Amino acid sequence: MDSSHFQVLRQSKIRWLINKTSEEWINLAIANPMEILLDHAHCERKAAGVALQLMFRYASEPGLSEVLSPLAREELEHFERVLSILSARGRKLEKLASPPYASILTKNICKDEPLRMLDSFLVAGLIEARSHERMQLLSKYSPDVELRDLYADLLKSEARHFGIYWKLADERFDKNILNSRLESLARVESDALVEMHQEPRMHS
Ligand SMILES: [Fe+2]
Ligand SMILES: [Fe+2]
Numbered sequence: 388m389d390s391s392h393f394q395v396l397r398q399s400k401i402r403w404l405i406n407k408t409s410e411e412w413i414n415l416a417i418a419n420p421m422e423i424l425l426d427h428a429h430c431e432r433k434a435a436g437v438a439l440q441l442m443f444r445y446a447s448e449p450g451l452s453e454v455l456s457p458l459a460r461e462e463l464e465h466f467e468r469v470l471s472i473l474s475a476r477g478r479k480l481e482k483l484a485s486p487p488y489a490s491i492l493t494k495n496i497c498k499d500e501p502l503r504m505l506d507s508f509l510v511a512g513l514i515e516a517r518s519h520e521r522m523q524l525l526s527k528y529s530p531d532v533e534l535r536d537l538y539a540d541l542l543k544s545e546a547r548h549f550g551i552y553w554k555l556a557d558e559r560f561d562k563n564i565l566n567s568r569l570e571s572l573a574r575v576e577s578d579a580l581v582e583m584h585q586e587p588r589m590h591s
Pocket of ligand 1: 431434461462465541544545
């Protein structure tokens with residue numbers, strides 16, 4: 388990989404992410420495209436599940452279902468798109484062990500309302516932001532044209548999803564509380580990736 392090019396890409400700032408993805412991760416990911424694709428399918432499935440779970444938990448929260456329902460639908464469309472590429476390459480939605488990333492983040496969500504709601508939005512937004520950052524790298528460095536196009540298409544949606552979770556949080560919570568929780572959860576998110584999980588995953 389052209390490392391000077393990588394440096395330029397690293398400078399494109401994504402709000403919320405404290406640490407940028409390492410070159411080690413992109414090398415692992417592009418060396419294992421099918422495993423990343425399979426894990427990606429699971430990520431899209433789980434992203435739809437998170438949006439639905441929030442819609443059920445906060446069923447009567449004004450303005451929430453209106454944005455999370457289309458988001459869940461879009462994640463399922465992404466899921467189906469990845470599934471069809473897997474299927475065209477002779478693969479199915481096989482089971483894959485998850486890296487510790489999402490469970491570390493979930494463990495740090497406050498147990499009591501209303502902070503539970505705020506933290507849930509922030510954690511979902513952080514995952515979207517990281518997915519966006521990594522898809523941007525894959526869209527640039529994957530040697531496979533079909534996969535480069537897939538990631539280039541999907542990363543635009545992931546940036547929008549991240550914006551949706553940000554807006555849900557920003558419209559409902561005091562700025563100081565929001566910033567303090569974001570700072571703390573963004574640190575957890577970046578720390579969860581410092582020691583790279585050796586199996587190739589979107590969030591290794
Ligand atoms: Fe997605
Ligand atoms: Fe998303």
